[in-house]
Amino acid sequence: MQKKINLLFLSFILSQIVIYNNAYSQDITDRLALKDCINYALKHSHDVKIADYEYESAENRIKEIRGTGLPQINAFATFDNNLKLPTQVLPGEILGEPGTTLPVQFGTTYSSTGGIEANQLIFDQSYFVGLQATKASREYYALNQLKTDEDVIYHVASNYYNALYLQEQLNIINDNLKKLDQLLSIMKVRVENDLVKSVDYNRVKVNKTNLETQRKSLITSFESQVSRLKYLMGMPIEENISLDNTAITTFNEKEVLKNNNLEIEERIEIQILNKQLELNQLNQKNIQSGYYPSLMLYGRYYFQGLRNSFGDLYSKKWFDAAVIGLKLNIPIFDGFQKKYKVAQSKIDQSILTENIYKTASYISLEQQTASSQLMNSLESLEAQEENMALAEKVYNQVNSLYKEGVSQLSDLLDAETSLREARIGYNTEVIKIKQAELDLIKAKGHLNSIAE
Numbered sequence: 001m002q003k004k005i006n007l008l009f010l011s012f013i014l015s016q017i018v019i020y021n022n023a024y025s026q027d028i029t030d031r032l033a034l035k036d037c038i039n040y041a042l043k044h045s046h047d048v049k050i051a052d053y054e055y056e057s058a059e060n061r062i063k064e065i066r067g068t069g070l071p072q073i074n075a076f077a078t079f080d081n082n083l084k085l086p087t088q089v090l091p092g093e094i095l096g097e098p099g100t101t102l103p104v105q106f107g108t109t110y111s112s113t114g115g116i117e118a119n120q121l122i123f124d125q126s127y128f129v130g131l132q133a134t135k136a137s138r139e140y141y142a143l144n145q146l147k148t149d150e151d152v153i154y155h156v157a158s159n160y161y162n163a164l165y166l167q168e169q170l171n172i173i174n175d176n177l178k179k180l181d182q183l184l185s186i187m188k189v190r191v192e193n194d195l196v197k198s199v200d201y202n203r204v205k206v207n208k209t210n211l212e213t214q215r216k217s218l219i220t221s222f223e224s225q226v227s228r229l230k231y232l233m234g235m236p237i238e239e240n241i242s243l244d245n246t247a248i249t250t251f252n253e254k255e256v257l258k259n260n261n262l263e264i265e266e267r268i269e270i271q272i273l274n275k276q277l278e279l280n281q282l283n284q285k286n287i288q289s290g291y292y293p294s295l296m297l298y299g300r301y302y303f304q305g306l307r308n309s310f311g312d313l314y315s316k317k318w319f320d321a322a323v324i325g326l327k328l329n330i331p332i333f334d335g336f337q338k339k340y341k342v343a344q345s346k347i348d349q350s351i352l353t354e355n356i357y358k359t360a361s362y363i364s365l366e367q368q369t370a371s372s373q374l375m376n377s378l379e380s381l382e383a384q385e386e387n388m389a390l391a392e393k394v395y396n397q398v399n400s401l402y403k404e405g406v407s408q409l410s411d412l413l414d415a416e417t418s419l420r421e422a423r424i425g426y427n428t429e430v431i432k433i434k435q436a437e438l439d440l441i442k443a444k445g446h447l448n449s450i451a452e
Helices: 007-013 034-044 046-067 125-192 198-233 253-260 268-291 337-403 409-444 447-451
Strands: 072-081 087-091 101-105 110-123 294-307 319-329
Touching (some): 034 046, 034 125, 034 447, 125 447, 198 409, 409 447
Antiparallel strands (some): 072 110
16 A cells, blocks of 8 residues: 655645745755755765775775786896905815815905896695685675765765754744734734733734744754755755755655565675675685695896906996796794684684674664654654644634634634644654655665665
């Protein structure tokens, strides 16, 4: 069953937000519906931009990891001034003096080397595990982007509803102020003709002053709320906007209640935690990879100059050399470092698992709370609608009777107060329904549908 909120009442309860009359006016440059605000925020919100940068940074880290498996090529150059040549000890048999040793010095005073070297990783278990982690890492930051989008959508929508709520309070007070102005005009004539006591006239003026005070306070709150909305959207605070109520003039009860069919795994928070758990498991695997040997191919080609005179070092012929080989690294003992790192990783995984259960439980609580709020507000809305219609009828009757001089002023003021309270009550329930609808959509994990 589809239910529509009475458009007759919503036409003034959630009327277009305009900045109005002399005490509260501004130039309107944009008229934004809820979808407009959300789509603007998804492009300009600071949080969205930060999440995009984080994803871009993650992509660069992924490429960095992959780069370690590619050939590493470097050029090198050295210059040595052998202030004192090292001494080598040779056996005396070389010069026919067996049983003795002969200290000799080899080398030149100056030496310089220049060349190129290359290294190619052949096997490193940590590298292959790192490649597995890059996919999970990319998926994690993609999920983080989606989570940021959902957070922005939720906060923008919630603040949008709050702004409309405050605006309607202003509309209600303005409507009452107009009624009091009309009443004061009539009473002023009657006071001048001694048909009404001045004390009654002053009593109405006091009521008007009180309402004007409330109005000023609401204007301040409304301006602050709109500024907060623009901040969440990433819009300059000084920019003038007007909010359109098109997005909430109808309410589809059947469609929203579908969100009661909650599927926990659809929530982005659960997906992020599961991805964190996967990354942590890969981290543990990476630590354990440290027990595996690693093999690297290396090669070097270089030229070397050896002279006793600095002037001849770079002018005489240099000698070239080349080498190619394999380097095998076999870890034997690391003081149990990897053992305790693995133990820490397992504890972190246990913490993540508990957080998954905790988050799933909280999501269920969110859904239950929002569903109960929605059902209660739907029931209250019907009662508030009837109460508002009745209050308006009573006010019109008492107003007519007062103009005819049959009813007392106190009855008219009471009727005016009751009508104002009924309108505020109805407006409150409408906003509660929209907020409960928003919470249900969030619980389902379909916040992006609001922007469609």
